[in-house]
Amino acid sequence: MEIVFTVLILLLAVALSGVIVRLLPFRLPLPLVQIALGALLDLPNPGLHVRFDPALFMLLFIPPLLFADGWRIPKREFFMARRAILMLALGLVFMTVLAIGYFVHWLAPEIPLPVAFALAAVLSPTDAVALTGIAGRDRIPPHLMHILEGEALMNDASGLVALKFAIAAALTGVFSLRDASISFVIIAAGGLAVGAAVAWLFSIVSARFLAVTPEGDPAPGVVMTLLIPFAAYLFAEHIGCSGILSAVSAGMTMNYASLANAGPVSARVRADSTWTMIEFVFNGMVFIMLGLQLPHIIGRALLDAHESGNAQMWRLVGYVAAVAVALYALRFAWVWLLRWFASRGAARHGIVNAVPGLRTVGIMTFAGVRGAVTLAGVLSVPEVLANGVDLQGRDVAIFIASGVILASLAIAVVALPLLLDGAKRGRDPRTVAEERLARKLAAQAAIRAVDGLHETTTAGLDEAAAAHATDVTARVMDVYRRRLATLTDDKQPADEARRAEAFEFRMKLAGMRAERAELLALRNSSKINDETLNKLMREVDLAETALTTRGRNKG
Incomplete structure (x- = not known):
């Protein structure tokens, strides 16, 4: 029964986080609230400490979230920004592994070079979910947000593949750049192919056997959709490919498949509402689990360092600060160079003043927040070598990774609002x-x-x-x-039509709300039963949702 109570408490914490954000008199990012709730749950009283299994975490939480992101990311914008995304998701990741790996080994000689590379590999993936919670999706300029989302989708895979080779080098003492490069291409291409194949297979099966009539129940098809990211992840991992890229590929493929095989409205409405709830719950669980682990990891490391002397404790804090600064400096330089080369290319095509802006480079730099994937990756580093000897430097690496996660979140909370103040935002004019x-x-x-x-x-x-x-x-x-x-392009007729439509909108909304109140009164007086109430209320709710959504999009 203990695991049942634990799950219920975590779900309650996720729900409370959403309520707390709305009740606070000031704006606080949802991920920070959830991390704080997780940290509170780890206190001696109530003392809820959940054992963090990295493999189980990667299987349970990451595939559906990446699948949903792959499904919803704008595919045209993703393709148009492919060069910047690949340079960040691949080029910056491997540059981070090399530069930060050597820097960590130089900074903390007690961390062997392979473990330093492993630490750098887990620090390379960024977290777009935490970024959206901190800055808000509508505040970041659209073209930058598309790049950041695409980077976060792809660099999880490249960072974890780099981690895999770093761990192998730490355990065996053998590393071949040529073999690693070939393996990475195979692992990445295989993951993309497996995910696409799983999604297309499901779309064929769904169109043939799970086709829903307008009167049918779309629930079986929606439940099957929930299994796609797990199937894609497990199949890819089973054959030694990237499960993360497989989940992303499955999500992107399902987007095209669902449009090609347009089903009934009921299935789309049910699937959209289901995935919205799953994203909220799973994202919340990820950050609450992160909050549950960080106090235990950081507190234990600081306590051990305190027993060894205050100098050791301040040395650990210095490690975190130095690594965070190095990560930001490397990311700033990489983004600035990318924009500089892009501006040079634009200048060759006759576009003047195409120089990299410091505000944009700063936004891209501080938007590289780290999250739960970093913690799961560093905790997956084995504790002992093949001969049974403890792996040197693992605890220090875990402390540095945990500290950098907190530092990146805290810095983004302060820096991004300042940088975004006055920046061009809102919807893309195109x-x-x-x-x-x-x-x-x-x-x-x-x-x-x-x-x-x-x-x-x-x-x-x-x-x-x-x-x-x-x-x-x-x-x-x-x-x-x-x-x-x-x-119409004629201003006066268009304004008159908008005023008439706005009046009609208010009238329809008032009518629908009156319908709802009357239906409730009829049920309360036992003139209709709950079945009739639910059917008619759903009709009114869907009509009002369509009306308000259209009004909000126009506004």
Whole structure:
């Protein structure tokens, strides 16, 4: 029963974190609140300490989160920014492993070089979830956010693959750059292929055997979707490929497969709401688990250092500060060079003043926060060598990694709001223009479809029935004509149409809320049962959700 209570307490902590963020009089990032709650749970009273199994953590939490990110990341923007993403996710990771690995070994000679490389490998992945929680998705300029999300999707795999070779070198004392490079290509390509294959196979099976009629239950298909990231991860790991890249690839492939095999609305609504809840719960659990581990790791290391003398304790703190500064300096230099080379290329095409801005470079630098993947990676470093001797430097490496995680989160909380103050933000103008064009073309297509259906339907009707059909057609087409009127380039008619639409929006919203209140009153007076209430309330809820979502997107 203990594990049941532990899971329930963790779920309660996740829910409370969302409530606390809303109740606080000042803005505090959700990940920091969840880490703080986890740290509180690790206190002697209540004393909830969960044993952190890195392999189980990587299997249970990381695949679904990366799958969801791969599904939702804008594919066009990801492809357009592929050069910057690959240079950050591959080039910066391996530069970090080399530069920070040698730096750590020089800074702390008690850490052997292979263990220093392992530490540098786990410090290389960034955490886009923590970044979004700290800075907010809408505050970071869209083109930068796309790069940061793409980097976080890919560098988990490259960092953990580098960790794998560093651990092998630590255990065996043998390392070959040529073999490691070939293995990395095979592991990465194999993971991408496995994930794509699993997702396409599911899409075929889903379209053939799990096809849902408008009256059918979409739950089986949604549950099967939840299993895809785990299947992709396990299959890839079983054949020695990257499970993380497999989960990412499966998510991206499912995006295309779901669009190619468009199912009923009920399935899409159910799947979207299910994945939204899973992302919130799993992200929360990740940071609460992180908070549960950090006080124990850091406190034990500082206590041991204190017993050895204050000098040792301050030496450990100095290690964390020096490694954090080195990481930021390397990332700053790498990002600045990338933008400098990009500006040189733009200048050759006649674009003047294409120089790297320090604000942008600073945002990209401090956005490289570290998270739970770093902790899981460093805790997966084995405690003993093959001959049974303790692996030297492991505890110091774990302390440095934990300290850098906290330092990166704390620095980002302070630095990013300052850098983003005054930065260009909001939606990409090109995306806004594309949305406007899509709304116009969709409304025009709807008008043509309604008009065509009207002609075929009224062909054999008598005069009275044809007049009634014409009235119905006019009412339906009027919705789309008014929508087109709000999208016209003429300012005065568009403003009038928007005011009319805003008034209609308020009227519809008032009507729907009155419907809901009346349905509840009917149930409370036993004039309808719960089954009828739930059915009718769902209809009203979906209609209000569609109405408010469209109003919010337009605003």
